[in-house]
Amino acid sequence: MIASYEMKHQVPYYECDATGHQTLAMLFRLLILASEDHSDALGVGTAKIKEYDGGWVIINYAGDVDRLPRENETVTIKTYVEAYNRFFVVRTFEVYDADGKQLVKVKGMFAFMNLTTRKVASIPEPLIVPYQSEESRRLPKVARPQLMANDLAWERLDYRVRFFDIDLNNHVNNAVYFDWLLDPLGGEFLRHHRLVNLKMKYDHEVRAGEKVDSQFIKIEEKNQIITHHQIQCQGKIAAEAEFEWKLV
Template sequence: MKYTEEHTIEYGECDENQHLKLTSMMDLLMQVSEHQLDEHNIGTNDLLDQGLGWVVTQYHMQITRLPKPAEKVILTTTASGYNRFLSYRDFSIEDKAGNALVSVHSQWVLFNLKERKLVPSDEKIMEKIDAPKLKKMPRFPRIRPLESYEQKKQYSVAYYDLDTNHHLTNSHYFNWLIDVLGREFMSKHRICEIDLKFDQEFQYGEEPYSCVSYDRVDQTTLTHHALMDETGSKRAVCEMKWQNK
């Protein structure tokens, strides 16, 4: 089942170069998904009453361009399928002419918040949003962490970084992934593709490191990222593809 909303990009959702921030992009995608679930009484509050929450495990994103302030866009989400433990959801951002600006595939699990463990997919929830049961698992690009990274910067998980599942919110990961690249890099490059895989959440008070290395070929730069805890254990890995502006 496809769910669609219109949205006008606000100045506060954009960076200094007047492009939609990746953090704002993620907030918009989560918002449209939540609105769809709320229509069927299976949103965040409904799940919290059952002690459950959705946890994302992987994203694959293709970005043609990021919209600008005052631009009207169409936000779309579809629950694209599920199997025993995994659920899949697609997102898109299109301009008013229907041209794709952003396309996202994502993989999720249903999580018992008290016991901190995943639970099987709920077929009744899936039926409400017309998600088909899948025989084959959709494939995502494989992301491997590097042995070492060129740069790293330490951060801290603050109170307003937390979501209703009580760990670091999805969009905030992008603050750390982008910040470590620096202002000069961001002013000279355009994001084209993102693969992000989560292995373990961050919680309040932790002080993780955002790490990055660079591969440059002609007009393209591939950045390799890892978010590590203080012991050096990798909690999330990411690859981003950039074009020179």
């Protein structure tokens, strides 16, 4: 049986935006906290994987959102390693309200990185066995955002990396990208739409002192509202995303 981990969390006011819902950036910080607590509980946390000179890096996320948690609500975050192969792990995250209703379900594809070579390395067996997941020949799919042509009419805003965007690893924390992705959509859009599906892919790290360009295209057709996003840094794509929205 797969080892799973549950964490309860009450949402304070400062995790919420002007609509009274938890921000996506905060939700992902919490999901990662749950996965770290899970790994610690199994004895394969950061300290242990540093013995192997390694660390987990996120490749992409995909999932559905029924609604984001609200201010003061207590939610339960459940996470487990659904499957893995020699190089990758698919971790599932589920968020439930107090009545046990599922609010969010997201999968993330993680790779094991050798911290010296900064390259993906094969996962040491002692670091993966405790999750009691099965090694897979075919990993479950974690959908990726559709790549859009550069010659479309992207709208864009630029962001200077701030000191408080940088974490202990000395690069921009993965959650910060969600603020950069969503902010250019503007308050009017963000107040009147709720996210129902997300696909997010990380391509290149962004570091202190750099500037990023966050671009999006909005596509509305057949009752579907989709926004496509790219974050560029130093002429390279740093992240891509695709969000589906419903009117509220």
